[in-house]
Amino acid sequence: MTLPRIAIDAMGGDEGVRVMIEGAALARRRHDRFQFLLVGDRARIEAALENHPNLRAASEILHADDIVSGDEKPTQALRRAKTTSMGLAVDAVKRGAAGAAVSAGNTGALMAMAKLSLRTMPGIDRPALAALLPTLGKNDLVMLDLGANTECDARNLVQFAIMGAAYSRIVTGLAEPRVRLLNIGSEETKGTGELRDAASQLRVATAELAMSFDGFIEADKISRGDVDVVVTDGFSGNIALKAIEGAARFVGDL
Known part of the structure; x- marks a missing residue:
């Protein structure tokens, strides 16, 4: 073919x-x-x-x-x-x-x-920047948005989760990718109102979206291998990506 x-x-x-x-x-x-x-x-x-x-x-x-x-x-x-x-x-x-x-x-x-x-997928307002990152587990991680949208509301974050899960299914072959929202803590009460609202919407909609939503994740845990898609706004995502790149260069130069 x-x-x-x-x-x-x-x-x-x-x-x-x-x-x-x-x-x-x-x-x-x-x-x-x-x-x-x-x-x-x-x-x-x-x-x-x-x-x-x-x-x-x-x-x-x-x-x-x-x-x-x-x-x-x-x-x-x-x-x-x-x-x-x-x-x-x-x-x-x-x-x-x-x-x-x-x-x-x-x-x-x-x-x-x-x-x-x-254009974008039906029901998607904005495109996002995504990257496929290695983890300590057997899976690769899809992370988005990495800089295209610096300000996002809950609707945008939910749409990013949909796109990220679709990308993960195609690239990794997973039937139900594990999705989490990047936050300053894993507790349901942590984070901005937009993050908490997005989490509530994803908990309700995961069954019809062919994904498993596992709540929030902190930045230091995204590479452990127990999540397939990490969703964030472009401002936080770009900072997180640059921190990962900088840490990799630092370790490589030791």
Whole structure:
């Protein structure tokens, strides 16, 4: 079976074309059925592909004249979407030319383009940033939101739980992922009103949502392996993620 192509914004990210092509080549080595649509400056992509013949054979190049800069406002990026590598990569998914789009570029611009072009699941108001993190157990952990929505109400948190559980089911194969809300304590009385309200709604709705809601979890316990989805607002989630990354670098540098 041939998998849908992955559209890659080859110009996105701090390191640009070389690193994006190396990442695609690594993915191709691990999953030899992957096909790619590499979007960006054709000449620079062709040059980067010279050292990766297997990737070149599995790829098509879509030329883009422009890129989205790291400090560009989402509204500005949206106006130029039809000419930028990021915008054309997202549009490839909309057109059915690719099954997914990958970019390491401007996060705000990517979220805006994705929401405008691809929309959200029925009943979901906002997209969220998610990551798959390793744990001390046998499972990988889905954590969201990691920075797309700094202010969230209970409705948003419930929707993030729905999306996170759906992602976990697809990626890990779990029938009923264990979901928890990130909080300053595990007791039902802890946290903001939005967190407590979201917890109440999830306790009632878990049966019809194909998930197991296990209440609150503190940040120091998320990697133990006894939870599959951790839900939080983007402000707290981004801080937690950066703390995890910093701790990993610290341990690695010891």
